[in-house]
Amino acid sequence: DAGVIQSPRHEVTEMGQEVTLRCKPISGHDYLFWYRQTMMRGLELLIYFNNNVPIDDSGMPEDRFSAKMPNASFSTLKIQPSEPRDSAVYFCASTRSTGVNTEAFFGQGTRLTVV
Amino acid sequence: ILNVEQSPQSLHVQEGDSTNFTCSFPSSNFYALHWYRWETAKSPEALFVMTLNGDEKKKGRISATLNTKEGYSYLYIKGSQPEDSATYLCAPRMDSSYKLIFGSGTRLLVRP
Numbered sequence: 001d002a003g004v005i006q007s008p009r010h011e012v013t014e015m016g017q018e019v020t021l022r023c024k025p026i027s028g029h030d031y032l033f034w035y036r037q038t039m040m041r042g043l044e045l046l047i048y049f050n051n052n053v054p055i056d057d058s059g060m061p062e063d064r065f066s067a068k069m070p071n072a073s074f075s076t077l078k079i080q081p082s083e084p085r086d087s088a089v090y091f092c093a094s095t096r097s098t099g100v101n102t103e104a105f106f107g108q109g110t111r112l113t114v115v
Numbered sequence: 116i117l118n119v120e121q122s123p124q125s126l127h128v129q130e131g132d133s134t135n136f137t138c139s140f141p142s143s144n145f146y147a148l149h150w151y152r153w154e155t156a157k158s159p160e161a162l163f164v165m166t167l168n169g170d171e172k173k174k175g176r177i178s179a180t181l182n183t184k185e186g187y188s189y190l191y192i193k194g195s196q197p198e199d200s201a202t203y204l205c206a207p208r209m210d211s212s213y214k215l216i217f218g219s220g221t222r223l224l225v226r227p
Contacts, residue, residue: 031213043159043204043217055212091158097213100147103161104215 004107006092012113018080021110024073025094033104034067034077037089049075050097082114117141121205121218128195129226135191136221138205142186146208149215150179150190153202162190162203195225 005024013019025032033048047057052069060067064083069075079086089111095104120139128134140148147166151159163172168183176193192199202222206215 033214035217042219045214045216048212048214050212056214095213100166100208101164102213103149103164104213105161106158108158 004092004094004105006090006107006110008110009108010111010113012115013082015083015114016081017114018078019082019086019112019114021077021090021092021112023075023077023092023107025075025092026096026105027073029094029096029105030072031095031097031104032069032075033093033095034075035091035093035106037091037109043091046077079112082112084114087113117207117209117216119205119207119216119218121203121221123221124219125222125224127224127226130195130197132195132225133191133193134195134223135189136203136223138188138190138207138218140186140188140205140207141209142184144209145183145186146210148181148183148188149206149208150188151204151206151217153204153220155201159204190221192223195223197225197227199223200225 007022034046035043037043046059047067049069067077089109091109093104093106122137150162152162153159163179165181170181172179179190181188202220204217204220206217
């Protein structure tokens with residue numbers, strides 16, 4: 001398996017524009033997580049899905065952020081409208097719920113810059 | 116809000132030194148404790164997953180211990196090498212959901 005695949009790797013956009021980040025989890029994994037890395041807060045959990053259903057979106061900063069998982073192999077994180085304070089690295093991770101020892105695998109991240 | 120604390124925040128050691136750092140988490144409703152290694156410009160990679168009180172895991176020069184009753188885990192690196200320079204993150208699982216809440220990490224720099 002190629003691992004968790006995120007696209008794009010880098011995104012530069014102007015304030016007010018819509019941004020869509022994409023993630024393909026590892027095949028067979030039933031959990032998908034979106035994290036954001038910032039200097040101030042470290043690696044913070046935004047939202048996670050189980051079997052394509054959003055379970056907990058309490059980490060989503062505000063209504064400008066939304067996430068979907070239309071099927072088991074694809075998820076999007078959308079920011080509309082984007083603001084400079086959204087600039088960060090966004091990671092997607094996936095795991096399979098086979099037992100307590102299961103680990104989560106991370107994608108390479110999308111570095112978002114909003115100017 | 117889950118309180119996960121890692122100390123120290125950063126650590127500078129000389130090549131060959133052994134070092135250790137701490138992860139503290141609530142001791143109730145514990146499921147598992149994950150350690151990740153995160154190199155600059157890369158993605159976090161899993162080191163260990165520990166579940167039982169007294170667990171010890173080892174991978175090469177890196178080892179970890181777990182105390183679930185008092186809510187802490189130690190990560191040890193024996194004979195640090197420059198390639199060990201990274202941020203080491205811990206993340207406890209405190210329920211059955213598989214979500215991981217990460218601490219702020221310990222940033223290790225090993226000088227040649």
